[in-house]
Amino acid sequence: xxxxxxxxxxxxxxxxxxxxxxxxxxxxxxxxxxxxxxxxxxxxxxxxxxxxxxxxxxxxxxxxxxxxxxxxxxxxxxxxxxxxxxxxxxxxxxxxxxxxxxxxxxxxxxxxxxxxxxxxxxxxxxxxxxxxxxxxxxxxxxxxxxxxxxxxxxxxxxxxxxxxxxxxxxxxxxxxxxxxxxxxxxxxxxxxxxxxxxxxxxxxxxxxxxxxxxxxxxxxxxxxxxxxxxxxxxxxxxxxxxxxxxxxxxxxxxxxxxxxxxxxxxxxxxxxxxxxxxx
Amino acid sequence: xxxxxxxxxxxxxxxxxxxxxxxxxxxxxxxxxxxxxxxxxxxxxxxxxxxxxxxxxxxxxxxxxxxxxxxxxxxxxxxxxxxxxxxxxxxxxxxxxxxxxxxxxxxxxxxxxxxxxxxxxxxxx
Numbered sequence: 001x002x003x004x005x006x007x008x009x010x011x012x013x014x015x016x017x018x019x020x021x022x023x024x025x026x027x028x029x030x031x032x033x034x035x036x037x038x039x040x041x042x043x044x045x046x047x048x049x050x051x052x053x054x055x056x057x058x059x060x061x062x063x064x065x066x067x068x069x070x071x072x073x074x075x076x077x078x079x080x081x082x083x084x085x086x087x088x089x090x091x092x093x094x095x096x097x098x099x100x101x102x103x104x105x106x107x108x109x110x111x112x113x114x115x116x117x118x119x120x121x122x123x124x125x126x127x128x129x130x131x132x133x134x135x136x137x138x139x140x141x142x143x144x145x146x147x148x149x150x151x152x153x154x155x156x157x158x159x160x161x162x163x164x165x166x167x168x169x170x171x172x173x174x175x176x177x178x179x180x181x182x183x184x185x186x187x188x189x190x191x192x193x194x195x196x197x198x199x200x201x202x203x204x205x206x207x208x209x210x211x212x213x214x215x216x217x218x219x220x221x222x223x224x225x226x227x228x229x230x231x232x233x234x235x236x237x238x239x240x241x242x243x244x245x246x247x248x249x250x251x252x253x254x255x256x257x258x259x260x261x262x263x264x265x266x267x268x269x270x271x272x273x274x275x276x277x278x279x
Numbered sequence: 280x281x282x283x284x285x286x287x288x289x290x291x292x293x294x295x296x297x298x299x300x301x302x303x304x305x306x307x308x309x310x311x312x313x314x315x316x317x318x319x320x321x322x323x324x325x326x327x328x329x330x331x332x333x334x335x336x337x338x339x340x341x342x343x344x345x346x347x348x349x350x351x352x353x354x355x356x357x358x359x360x361x362x363x364x365x366x367x368x369x370x371x372x373x374x375x376x377x378x379x380x381x382x383x384x385x386x387x388x389x390x391x392x393x394x395x396x397x398x399x400x401x402x403x404x
Contacts, residue, residue, distance in 0.1 A: 018284060047374035048346040048404040051308040058301060085283045088294030095297055113376030115308065122301055247404075 021136055025090065028135010029097040032165075033128035037101050041172040045246060046120025047112075053245045054119060060241070061126045065090060067157030068133050086133065094129030095121060127168055130161070159234040162275025167235075167268035171242040180259035188262050195266050199235075199273035200228045206276035228273065235269030236261065242268075315344035317375065321352075321396035324380060326389050333385045337396065339370060340378040347373045351399030354383040358392040372404065 012020070036042050069083040069090075099121045102108050108117045170176060183191070203224055239261045243249040249257055271278070283291070324336040339352055350370040357363050366383035373379050 018286070044348075044372050044404065047372050047377075048348075051305040051312070055302060055305040055309070058298065058305070062298070079282075082283050085288055085291040088291035088298065089287055090294070091298055092290050092294035095294075109377070111378040111380075112374055115304070116374045116377060118301075118304065 022093075025093045025132040025136045026097060029090075029094050029128040029132040030101075032131020032134060033094070033098065033124055034101070035169045036127055036172070037098065037105070037124050039169070039173060041174060041246075042123060043102075043107050043120055045172055046123050047116055049119060049123065049245075049247065051119075053247070054122060057126055057245050058122070061130070062087065064157060064160055065130060065133055067153065068130065068161055071154045071157050072134070086136075087129070090129040090132040090136075091125060093132040094125040094127075097132075098124035098128045127164075130164065134161070155230070156234060158275045159231050159272040160238060162231075162278055163235050163238040163268040163272040165275070165278055166271030167238065167242065167264055170267055171239075171248075171264055172246045176243075176260055176263050177248060180256065180263045183259060183263070188259055191266060192262050195262075195269050196228065196232065199231055199269050200224065202270060202273040202277065203227045203231065206274060231272040231275075232265075232269055235265050235272045238272070239264040239268045313344055317341050317345045317347040317350075317373065317401060318343035319347075319350075319352075319373075319398045323394065329384065331386075333387070333389055335366075335383050335385065335389055335394065337368075337381050337383065338378050339373060339381060341373045341375055344375055346375050346404055347401035348404040350401040352381055352383075353397050353399050354385075355395045355397075356385050356387060356389055356392050357395070358387050362387070367399070373401075 065087040066080075066083050069086045070080075099108075102121060102124065107120065207219070207224070207227075240249070243257070243260055243264060248260060252260065318341065320340040320342050322338045322340070324338045326333060326335050328334075335354060337352070337354065339350070341347060348371065350373050352368050352370065353365055354367075355363055355365045364385050364387055366385060368381035368383050370379050370381060
């Protein structure tokens with residue numbers, strides 16, 4: 001997609017271009033993480049999150065962000081070292097944006113232990129850094145290559161980002177267990193069927209967008225079904241992982257965990273399937 | 280060779296230090312933290328008249344290792360005449376090592392008696 005801004009971007013002064021990049025990164029971080037920063041469950045989570053779970057979140061986010069940087073990276077070169085630098089820059093921006101916003105909201109109370117405030121900021125930093133990466137690339141100069149040589153790993157990264165894009169904002173909220181409790185097994189079955197159907201529609205629609213039909217593998221019925229299954233797998237994994245990291249799976253019976261997962265899969269699965277339309 | 284501009288490498292370095300620092304901090308916290316219980320300290324912040332009643336602002340500090348949620352706090356006022364008045368307040372979240380302030384109201388003047396505080400109960404978040 002070419003916008004008037006894109007066509008003139010390559011003629012811009014390199015310094016100005018860099019500042020535009022910085023602005024986009026900040027913008028992306030704010031847009032992506034603002035709903036989470038204004039969600040009180042996320043502040044509370046900072047009070048009691050198990051350090052090992054936060055560590056898992058941080059360690060898992062790193063390869064994902066490197067993958068994002070490589071798939072839709074904003075620098076012309078795609079050398080691994082550049083992508084890794086991009087990711088660390090995104091973490092720094094994400095931390096700054098989260099820290100400033102939470103400070104403005106007076107969420108970082110001076111009466112609380114510094115470690116608690118730090119955990120609260122770090123929790124928000126990870127989605128914010130994903131936003132910073134997406135912001136710089138999504139609105140970037142359009143020189144990056146999004147479709148060529150897309151490997152299986154890149155495909156998984158796109159699916160995971162799509163799932164996070166839609167599900168991350170609701171995953172830590174009280175509404176997920178609340179919805180799960182008020183649904184009967186029949187409601188859950190209905191929701192699951194609807195989820196899969198909507199996902200399948202998005203997979204087919206996604207393959208027609210932006211002339212991406214050349215990807216071949218999804219051009220056939222088997223290809224579509226395969227891609228829906230892949231998106232479903234990623235959606236379920238991301239849902240379970242988020243429930244665990246946000247402490248929503250603790251002490252649940254298998255049936256309750258399944259119900260919570262199916263509820264969260266609704267946005268996560270659709271996000272994964274629609275990823276190619278979103279990013 | 281990388282063609283990333285210098286400023287970006289420097290910001291990247293800051294980001295890397297942040298990530299490495301966080302990993303070390305989290306590992307250290309995980310290793311040193313014990314499955315303890317929250318413990319509470321009470322300190323009177325201020326006593327003031329509020330209409331016909333009296334307001335006691337109380338700093339509640341969690342000196343334990345665990346965050347308490349939905350903490351109930353009871354304040355009792357033993358007056359010199361021998362009567363006892365009690366008041367309650369609740370705290371949504373009181374993280375470990377942190378302080379929250381609550382206010383409790385009494386009909387009698389707390390300056391004319393003895394105040395005592397205790398935690399009633401909490402929920403593990």
